[in-house]
Amino acid sequence: xxxxxxxxxxxxxxxxxxxxxxxxxxxxxxxxxxxxxxxxxxxxxxxxxxxxxxxxxxxxxxxxxxxxxxxxxxxxxxxxxxxxxxxxxxxxxxxxxxxxxxxxxxxxxxxxxxxxxxxxxxxxxxxxxxxxxxxxxxxxxxxxxxxxxxxxxxxxxxxxxxxxxxxxxxxxxxxxxxxxxxxxxxxxxxxxxxxxxxxxxxxxxxxxx
Numbered sequence: 001x002x003x004x005x006x007x008x009x010x011x012x013x014x015x016x017x018x019x020x021x022x023x024x025x026x027x028x029x030x031x032x033x034x035x036x037x038x039x040x041x042x043x044x045x046x047x048x049x050x051x052x053x054x055x056x057x058x059x060x061x062x063x064x065x066x067x068x069x070x071x072x073x074x075x076x077x078x079x080x081x082x083x084x085x086x087x088x089x090x091x092x093x094x095x096x097x098x099x100x101x102x103x104x105x106x107x108x109x110x111x112x113x114x115x116x117x118x119x120x121x122x123x124x125x126x127x128x129x130x131x132x133x134x135x136x137x138x139x140x141x142x143x144x145x146x147x148x149x150x151x152x153x154x155x156x157x158x159x160x161x162x163x164x165x166x167x168x169x170x171x172x173x174x175x176x177x178x179x180x181x182x183x184x185x186x187x188x189x190x191x192x193x194x195x196x197x198x199x200x201x202x203x204x205x206x207x208x209x
Contacts (some may be wrong), residue, residue: 035059036095038103039066039132039166041086043119046179047191048089051110057097063172063179064089064189067164068150075173088132090169100138104145107131107206109204113149116160121194132166140162155203 031037042048045063057152065078068085078085091103110203111129112119118127131146142163150159171177180187191197200207 024115031092032059034050034094034096035092036100037134038091038093038100038138039088039112039134039169040091040103041067041088041128041130041132042107043087043122043127043129043196044190044194045087045089045172045176046187048087048110049178050180051106052089052091052103053095054097055103055106057094058091058103059094060092062092063176064090065086065170065172066090066166066168067130071168072170075176078126081126084125085170086126086128086130087172088130088169090171099142101145104131104142105201108145108149110200111161112199113159113161114155114157114203120196128162129160130164132164132169134166139165150206 023191040048049061049063052058063084064087065073065085066088068078068083070077070083070085073083073085077083078087089143093100093103113129115129119129131138131142146159146161146163149155175182
């Protein structure tokens, strides 16, 4: 596998909006019985799996694509920025052990909500931050969480993260799944070079673990 190239320019206006015109109808299957699902975009999906995998009550995380206008996109198409999709992580969880609101807290502290042009070193609509909700309850919780963060004074600027409906989720290619486990050296080299942890520390302080 070649090292990941991330120099794509922003080709479409951001500001927390997704491309919905012509988006396919939801092709997602229901969450497993007794479980729920949450979908978040926070830049590189390699880096968004680990914080959720550590949460008690999270059953599975899957890297993929959402928010665009192309059905069944490939990584090569998405990384070019023309499909409208964002890299996302879809989280299956047991709501009896962890709430959607708790997952939102994990999400916020692992992204830069102030950045409307991408995340960290990754630029373009495909790396935007967003919360993709599946129902009215998730929408209300996401909107309340964003408003609470914005009015808390915790961040030195407006929150640019979108709260938008999930139209469809497409799992990424298998080699992207659990990339941080399968390719430890390359993962940490990319993460360090992208300045992700340095920026997270500036925004949120030292991590708990």
